[in-house]
Amino acid sequence: MSEPFLIGDAMTGGYGRGADILHGCTIAVERGQIAVIVGPNGAGKSTAMKAVFGMLDLRQGAVRLDGEDITALTPQARVAKGMGFVPQTHNIFTSMSVEENLEMGAFLRQDDFRGTMEQVYDLFPILREKRHQAAGELSGGQRQQVAVGRSLMTKPKVLMLDEPTAGVSPIVMDELFDRIIEVARTGISILMVEQNARQALEIADKGYVLVQGANAFTGTGQDLLADDDVRRSFLGG
Numbered sequence: 001m002s003e004p005f006l007i008g009d010a011m012t013g014g015y016g017r018g019a020d021i022l023h024g025c026t027i028a029v030e031r032g033q034i035a036v037i038v039g040p041n042g043a044g045k046s047t048a049m050k051a052v053f054g055m056l057d058l059r060q061g062a063v064r065l066d067g068e069d070i071t072a073l074t075p076q077a078r079v080a081k082g083m084g085f086v087p088q089t090h091n092i093f094t095s096m097s098v099e100e101n102l103e104m105g106a107f108l109r110q111d112d113f114r115g116t117m118e119q120v121y122d123l124f125p126i127l128r129e130k131r132h133q134a135a136g137e138l139s140g141g142q143r144q145q146v147a148v149g150r151s152l153m154t155k156p157k158v159l160m161l162d163e164p165t166a167g168v169s170p171i172v173m174d175e176l177f178d179r180i181i182e183v184a185r186t187g188i189s190i191l192m193v194e195q196n197a198r199q200a201l202e203i204a205d206k207g208y209v210l211v212q213g214a215n216a217f218t219g220t221g222q223d224l225l226a227d228d229d230v231r232r233s234f235l236g237g
């Protein structure tokens with residue numbers, strides 16, 4: 001078995017000196033694939049994402065990127081290594097324009113990022129149209145495009161998305177998933193948390209069900225969609 005491109009391996013930890021939230025939790029994604037994390041509210045999905053991105057001190061376990069142990073690295077150092085993270089909340093600068101948000105995303109880059117910005121605008125044409133508008137004036141789905149676009153400005157190898165379709169209509173959700181598939185096809189790995197579990201597992205190469213900070217079920221997206229226990233408990237039958 002070869003090592004996944006990104007893995008949070010047997011992670012145990014919590015916030016500050018508080019009790020453990022994660023209990024030996026493992027999440028991973030292969031190169032160019034889509035991995036989806038689902039589970040009930042408060043299961044620790046966002047906490048697991050933050051742990052993989054270095055925003056939480058692990059008491060046990062490790063995070064490895066392309067075979068390298070990055071457990072001790074800061075989030076900023078992980079960005080420099082090719083990781084992008086779009087958090088569940090507060091993921092854009094609302095008072096800045098769309099274009100300023102994208103420029104902020106490129107803050108670590110020393111090279112010319114205009115080409116990347118054009119790629120983001122090609123992926124999300126509405127953002128090109130609204131590039132001078134304040135991001136806070138955009139619709140929910142468009143804000144999520146800004147957040148994803150901002151993260152793409154660092155040219156990540158792996159993109160971590162925490163509930164990218166939260167609060168958007170089913171049509172906008174489908175469109176966002178199509179764009180996410182498009183990003184994965186360019187070779188970027190996608191590790192995402194999704195509340196729209198059924199639809200997300202449809203596009204997932206790998207799926208994880210987390211319950212109380214631990215892995216409850218793991219399989220291909222199709223495995224999980226076909227599993228009676230998973231369907232009954234987490235997919236509404």
Ligand SMILES: Nc1ncnc2c1ncn2[C@@H]1O[C@H](COP(=O)(O)OP(=O)(O)OP(=O)(O)O)[C@@H](O)[C@H]1O
Pocket residue numbers: 015018021039040041042043044045046047048088
């Ligand atoms: N910053 C924090 N400090 C302390 N405890 C926290 C913090 N953030 C989350 N928690 C706790 O960690 C547990 C897991 O929360 P988390 O946000 O990871 O769940 P989740 O699966 O992402 O839930 P949701 O589906 O609502 O987004 C909860 O008990 C929550 O109260």
Ligand SMILES: [Mg+2]
Pocket residue numbers: 045046047088162
């Ligand atoms: Mg969450």
